[in-house]
Amino acid sequence: MASELIKYLRDLSHLAFPFNCFGCKSALDEGESPICDDCRAHLPRTHYWRQNENTVERLFWGRIKLVRATSYLFFTKGGIVQEMMHQLKYNSRPEVGQILGGYFGMELDDSWYSDIDVIVPVPLHKDKLKKRGYNQCDSIVVGLAQEMKKSFRLNAVQRIRSNESQTKKGRFERWVNVNEHFAVTEPDFLTGKHILLVDDVVTTGATIEACASAILLVPGAKVSIATIACPNPV
Numbered sequence: 258m259a260s261e262l263i264k265y266l267r268d269l270s271h272l273a274f275p276f277n278c279f280g281c282k283s284a285l286d287e288g289e290s291p292i293c294d295d296c297r298a299h300l301p302r303t304h305y306w307r308q309n310e311n312t313v314e315r316l317f318w319g320r321i322k323l324v325r326a327t328s329y330l331f332f333t334k335g336g337i338v339q340e341m342m343h344q345l346k347y348n349s350r351p352e353v354g355q356i357l358g359g360y361f362g363m364e365l366d367d368s369w370y371s372d373i374d375v376i377v378p379v380p381l382h383k384d385k386l387k388k389r390g391y392n393q394c395d396s397i398v399v400g401l402a403q404e405m406k407k408s409f410r411l412n413a414v415q416r417i418r419s420n421e422s423q424t425k426k427g428r429f430e431r432w433v434n435v436n437e438h439f440a441v442t443e444p445d446f447l448t449g450k451h452i453l454l455v456d457d458v459v460t461t462g463a464t465i466e467a468c469a470s471a472i473l474l475v476p477g478a479k480v481s482i483a484t485i486a487c488p489n490p491v
């Protein structure tokens with residue numbers, strides 16, 4: 258009786274708040290993944306992870322020294338990737354990041370990531386974190402780490418506004434623009450490691466460049482980049 262009641266209430270709530278695909282918004286069946294099979298099958302994959310000197314790697318040439326760089330999907334205006342990124346960043350749906358990070362991790366070859374030691378997100382400034390409630394990159398990192406069977410560290414790097422820095426600039430800091438910079442908070446942990454730095458989208462690469470530059474000040478640190486989306490072409 259109780260289980261029937263639970264089922265009845267669940268069906269009722271499903272009518273009131275139907276579950277919709279994060280990509281195409283079509284109604285989902287109970288138990289179906291929040292990204293429908295059709296959207297998953299038609300994700301606009303870049304396949305850059307199978308391509309040396311791909312467009313994302315080239316974006317950073319002459320700017321920072323990276324081991325590898327890739328994005329998972331092409332981002333087009335009005336497309337399903339834009340919709341999913343919107344859900345992830347602005348609609349309180351961090352689970353989109355974990356799902357896409359998981360898909361990405363499944364498609365990356367072991368040879369692409371076997372020498373990576375730890376996965377780290379590009380951090381948000383704490384004010385933005387407070388407003389949004391979560392860093393959208395954290396869930397991507399978790400999804401990737403689960404599939405790649407790698408460890409991750411969510412707070413190894415911090416994003417700071419310049420006026421908060423009362424003391425002299427630290428050894429492991431790099432500016433992103435006149436107002437913000439990144440500081441490595443756990444340099445000892447990152448020493449000598451190959452770090453996979455994760456962001457949701459890469460466009461100009463300025464933010465990733467500044468964050469990676471801070472990490473590269475740590476002795477022996479190497480950096481690779483993975484983002485869920487990039488424009489086509491970058």
Ligand SMILES: [Zn+2]
Pocket residue numbers: 278279280281282283292293294295296297
């Ligand atoms: Zn869909």
